[in-house]
Amino acid sequence: MKLRVEVAAIDCLTLRLFDAIDEANVPWLLAAAEQLRAAFGAALVDLVPSYTTLMLHYDLTRLDDAQARALCEQALKDLQPSTADSGRELSLPVWYHPSVGPDLESLARQRGLRVDALIALHSGRAYSVFALGFAPGFAFMGLVDPRLASPRLATPRQAVAAGSVGIAERQTAIYPAVSPGGWNLVGRSPARLFDPSLEGFSLLRPGDRVRFEPVQRDEFLRLGGDETPMETRA
Template sequence: MNVRIEVVAIDCLMVRLFDVIDEANMPWMLAASLRLREGFGAHLIDLVPSYTTLMVHYDLLALDPQQARAVIAAALRHLSPDAGEGGRQHVLPVWYDASVGPELALLSRRSGLSVDEVIQRHSQREYQVFALGFAPGFAFMGLVEDVLAAPRIKTPRKRVAAGSVGIAERQTAAYPLESPGGWNILGRTPAKLFDRTLDGYSLMQPGDTVRFAPVSHAEFIRLGGDDTPLEALK
């Protein structure tokens, strides 16, 4: 770990801990996040974790930039991950089907796996939530197996249904709201990913882990899922 502090704004500093995305980073990121929250206390306005960085937005009326840097340095001194520390575990039901997952066949051809094998490979792995972004409640997760990695589609869709589960490169995610998007869509979850009643409005937070559980169409509908075909959303 090579800690560097970069200026983002007059009242905002970026703490860079790593240079490469890796699931092994997360225990260190969680420990650093906790230390920084404790260090800044009431002077912290916001702390935004990402794959390799933590953005610290602090109260400029309480701390000047030099003092903020000193707080960061003290907070990260002798940093070590807590083996018992971790986020919540989530199991998201997913209906994997070509009508709501039009790239299932594409990933099958690219990988040389059958569609059933693609589903099995995607759902048997536990994914780390690295960051939230793009849309409220959109959790960037990874890492998918190399065999399932796929670039974003060449022409992004204007409308991707809420709950759509997809892959981009070695990341996977589920769209919390209907929005444009260019990820390879494999299926759809009925889970409510964006909820104003939740702390942070998101079902998932960085540090959480997620597993996708295949369900039948009947179970998907029973859980409140919308089976409108993706290609019908134009």
Template structure:
């Protein structure tokens, strides 16, 4: 593998490892992240892994930073012993909190139970964090669940809302605008300033969504305030 290095700013370079999103990318991205952290040490300001790239922000001359990147990634191989954490995230799947659940079912010629089963049926790697603190972009959902973002985003999406956009899935860590197709809600706090690292999810982690009934959702601290379907 020969990484491509692109200039982002005077103190930032983008390392492009792949051109397409794929679950198999993550072991390489994690291995590259560790090598770059070791190579830059205290001169690393920030390192942001994503689907196919790593953004490196540094405190040294750009030419030296480029050389460190090339040297660090020479002979890169995934580390079989390096893996993120696995999380099981409970979700109450219901049209009152996930208005697009029946929409996705009808579009795919499935029952709502089949949609839920498909969404819960696999582990999802966390590709990247973004959009909002603690918002983990995950995938890839079963092709039968793939659906475009809403043509008009909602002005307000409840915290914990679980949604799908194209073949990605995510849960909103806080109240915010959003255009993903909502199918349920989790009571889990995805971003907490009292938690070390703040975000529950990190790139390279794996997530399995687990369907729960409303009573358990409420017992776990969930908010069952309904959302309206998007026209």
């Protein structure tokens, strides 16, 4: 790890710790976030971890650029990855079915897989939450099995249903609300990803580990899932 400090705005710095996305980055980024929060204290406005960076927003009435950079260097000197619990383990139910996952069958064909094999691959590993973005509660997770990696749709859908589970390249995610989107949709979850009653308003946080648990339609509905079909075309 080699720290590089870049200007993001007059009161924001981007702290770049890595160059490539890797699940092994997560403990380092969490440890860095903890150290920076302690170092900046009341001068910290916001701290946003991502795949390889942290964006640090500080209070200009308390610190200038040079002071902020010095605090960053001091806080991250001799940084070691966290050996403590790096996040929660969550299991989220997913109903994998073409009626709610309109790309399930076509993606299986493209990847030379049976549908049940695709489901087994997607639900067979835990995913690290790398970052939150795009929409409130939208968690970018990875890395999916290389056999599932697929590019985004050439033409995004205008309205993806809330709870839709998608794959894009080697990432996976659940859409927290109805929104445009171009990920390959393979199922739907009844989990509520955005909730104003939660701390940070999001069910998932960077550093969490998520497993998808395949469920049948009846269980999906019992848990509050919405089976309203989507159009299959992009």
